[in-house]
Amino acid sequence: MRSTGDRRDWGARAPDGRGGGAQASGQRGVSRRMLIAGGGLVLGAVAVGWRAGGIATDALDPATTATTDAAAVAAAARSRALARAAARPGRTSNASHATAGRHAGEAADRPGVITARGARGAHGHQHTTANPPGKPQQPVYYVDDGPKVIALTIDDGPSPVYTPQVLRLLAKYRVTAAFSMIGENASYYPGVARDVADAGHMIVNHTWDHANLTPLSGSLVRDEISKASDAIEAAAGVRPTMFRAPYGAWSAAALDCCASARLTPLDWSVDPRDWSRPGVSAIVRNILRNTGTGSIILEHDGGGNRSQTVAALKIVIPRLLDEGYRFEVP
Secondary structure (H helix, E strand, C coil), X not given: CCCCCCCCCCCCCCCCXXXXXXXXXXXXXXXXXXXXXXXXXXXXXCCCCEECCEECCCCCCHHHECCCCHHHHXXXXXXXXXXXXXXXXXXXXXXXXXXXXXXXXXXXXXXXXXXXXXXXXXXXXXXXXXXXXCCCCCCEXXXXXXXXXEEEEEEXXXXXXXXXXXXXXXXXXXXXXXXXXXXXXXXXXXXXXXXXXXXXXXXXXXXXXXXXCCCCCHHHHHHHXXXXXXXXXXXXXXXXXXXXXXXXXXXXXXXXXXXXXXXXXXXXXXXXXXXXXXXXXXXXXXXXXXXXXXXXXXXECCCCCCHHHHHHHHHHHHHHHHXXXXXXXX
């Protein structure tokens, strides 16, 4: 399905809120600010509520947290994908992959979610936890560069309509963001992808065609990720060093592929569900209510009409800056 502005139109299916580069020499790489939310994968239903200072509602139940082997990880990831698919409209990718819902939404909406969140200190600051030796690197849910530091991530582009609008807004406020690009879109719009890199933003691999990775074999997962990296590098001139799984659906195969390809897996902690076009005020309220120190905010520049997202960012970015927040890339 094609849209007026984006070659790839994600609007016909439930958009990716569980979403939805190799940095150029001037881009910041994976640094001490990178929080590897470790300690093993957490299995079970997790409801995490946020306030400005940190976690405010349901805490993790120790009985549901455990470091698991690859088979358990993959099984839980498949369960989560199936639960989302049953609850939301889906689509089949170009490669005839299994149909799945695109967005998992807020943490409380994710049955069977696999997460790995580190402990937060008394001031809501995330502590870095090293991954166990020999284990795949776990997804990054927060940045860790001091009080009031947050990150903005933009998924599903590049778009010839909305990406330039987002770039102008970020330039106006001197904000650097991470753009999770779909390889197919980068191949359609190489000039837009190059503009993102030239502006100094981080570029993240978001698969070739936004496939749900959880039901796929290891070889198909590698194809999705490697093909996207190749297309993004050809278009933007940089090769991604981070990867974000569509739907936030992390399987053992995806994490293994990230490890072998030296890609850091990137997730998020604030999802305003802009993909569903809930209205500008709803997007703004969600971000301002849920953002705190260390938050990684999810937004979209591709996948359909993103005019509400752009309008919301025009309000949110200066508001957060006025509140003393600093934007950094993950």
